[in-house]
Amino acid sequence: MMDIKTYNVIAEEGLAEFPKKIYTINQSQRPDALLIRSQDMHKTPFGTNILAIARAGAGVNNIPLVTATDMGTVVFNTPGSNANAVKELIVAMLLLASRPVVPAINWAHKLGGADVSLQTEKGKDHFAGTELLGKSIGVVGLGSVGSRVAKATADLGMKVIGYDPYISVEHAWQLSSDIPRAETLEELLEQSDFVTIHIPYTDRNHNLIGAKQIEQMRDGAVLLNYSRGGIVDDAAVLRALDAGKISQFMTDFGTPALAANKKVIVTPHLGGTTEEAEVNGARMAAQTLRRYLETGNINNSVNFPSVDMPFEAPLRLTLIHRNVPNMVGRITTILANYNLNIDNMINRSREQIAYTVIDMAAIPTEQFEEIRTELMTIPEVIRVRILKNPITFQ
Ligand SMILES: NC(=O)C1=CN([C@@H]2O[C@H](COP(=O)(O)OP(=O)(O)OC[C@H]3O[C@@H](n4cnc5c(N)ncnc54)[C@H](O)[C@@H]3O)[C@@H](O)[C@H]2O)C=CC1
Numbered sequence: 391m392m393d394i395k396t397y398n399v400i401a402e403e404g405l406a407e408f409p410k411k412i413y414t415i416n417q418s419q420r421p422d423a424l425l426i427r428s429q430d431m432h433k434t435p436f437g438t439n440i441l442a443i444a445r446a447g448a449g450v451n452n453i454p455l456v457t458a459t460d461m462g463t464v465v466f467n468t469p470g471s472n473a474n475a476v477k478e479l480i481v482a483m484l485l486l487a488s489r490p491v492v493p494a495i496n497w498a499h500k501l502g503g504a505d506v507s508l509q510t511e512k513g514k515d516h517f518a519g520t521e522l523l524g525k526s527i528g529v530v531g532l533g534s535v536g537s538r539v540a541k542a543t544a545d546l547g548m549k550v551i552g553y554d555p556y557i558s559v560e561h562a563w564q565l566s567s568d569i570p571r572a573e574t575l576e577e578l579l580e581q582s583d584f585v586t587i588h589i590p591y592t593d594r595n596h597n598l599i600g601a602k603q604i605e606q607m608r609d610g611a612v613l614l615n616y617s618r619g620g621i622v623d624d625a626a627v628l629r630a631l632d633a634g635k636i637s638q639f640m641t642d643f644g645t646p647a648l649a650a651n652k653k654v655i656v657t658p659h660l661g662g663t664t665e666e667a668e669v670n671g672a673r674m675a676a677q678t679l680r681r682y683l684e685t686g687n688i689n690n691s692v693n694f695p696s697v698d699m700p701f702e703a704p705l706r707l708t709l710i711h712r713n714v715p716n717m718v719g720r721i722t723t724i725l726a727n728y729n730l731n732i733d734n735m736i737n738r739s740r741e742q743i744a745y746t747v748i749d750m751a752a753i754p755t756e757q758f759e760e761i762r763t764e765l766m767t768i769p770e771v772i773r774v775r776i777l778k779n780p781i782t783f784q
Pocket residue numbers: 447448449450469470472473476530531532533534535536553554555556557558561588589590591595598616617618642659660661662663
């Protein structure tokens with residue numbers, strides 16, 4: 391049996407992906423893997439018993455990736471699982487930035503008496519807005535969320551300009567050729583009535599939008615941050631709002647200072663919070679975890695290479711090791727000493743880490759620990775697992 395520990399609200403549909411014959415959920419003091427959303431894993435200790443951490447969602451800045459990699463813990467996310475939810479919220483926020491819908495509703499609910507329609511017609515002009523049609527929007531980051539926001543806002547008749555110097559081939563293909571791309575962030579900022587950010591929080595992206603960038607924006611522009619706190623320098627934004635340089639800031643990552651400012655609209659980290667996105671993310675995370683735990687195959691990892699080798703032999707050895715020369719030679723020498731014949735093998739690396747998967751014929755279960763211990767004597771080996779093929783192992 392393997393145990394999955396969860397943090398945060400994980401949709402039942404995701405947990406149902408773990409068959410009760412093989413898995414328990416939150417039953418062990420030494421779980422085998424974690425299924426999380428925004429839990430701050432920088433402050434949540436986890437040990438080497440944790441083979442993998444699956445993050446139902448996109449951002450992984452809540453997970454100490456270097457530590458996890460050094461421990462041989464594979465970290466997964468669920469790319470795109472909540473991108474539509476974020477896109478729809480951005481459309482809502484753009485509309486709320488242009489039309490004072492919330493104050494208008496509050497006012498309308500307070501109207502009373504026989505002449506409600508008279509009061510309505512007299513007072514409604516206080517709540518006149520503007521239209522999105524023809525306005526320009528700069529989309530920073532053209533990944534799963536940004537590419538959808540670009541399309542949706544173009545469909546609303548906005549003039550869209552994108553910026554993403556690191557765009558993946560997959561996302562570049564998805565992006566309509568009608569969406570012009572800025573060469574620099576400055577170029578985008580200068581041309582946009584609205585600027586919306588859809589990039590991961592990384593050291594490189596810390597305060598990407600600071601005082602200098604805000605100065606480059608159009609006077610009266612609206613800024614949206616539905617990516618992460620820390621990507622936008624909130625103090626610089628507050629100064630720019632007070633000075634009238636930008637007109638509104640809309641963010642999913644509130645602070646008391648932001649919430650106290652009337653030109654800021656704070657939502658409580660709601661971007662991915664729809665029934666559909668929560669189910670998508672939980673299912674995808676659970677399926678990815680299961681594939682890794684049961685077959686050793688890796689996809690959607692943010693710290694390990696992708697590996698997809700059909701599990702056809704009775705036994706599979708998986709080795710996580712440092713990416714140094716001659717590892718495969720040293721590993722196979724040990725296996726040869728046991729007279730083990732290799733059916734199939736794959737070795738992949740990602741930066742400092744490498745992953746070797748070796749399929750072979752059945753050996754007595756009593757030998758597993760001995761072989762595992764011997765392989766672990768190679769100093770660069772971090773983790774060795776021996777997996778039984780549930781179909782072929784006799
Ligand atoms: N508010 C919420 O609930 C949610 C927030 N997010 C946040 O949004 C971020 C983006 O999500 P996805 O689009 O799904 O991720 P993604 O990985 O599909 O796309 C991110 C894009 O940003 C680009 N990028 C990175 N640094 C950049 C920079 N300095 N300038 C321009 N482009 C840059 C990358 O090349 C990539 O194309 C996540 O990392 C997460 O922090 C995502 C989902 C929900």
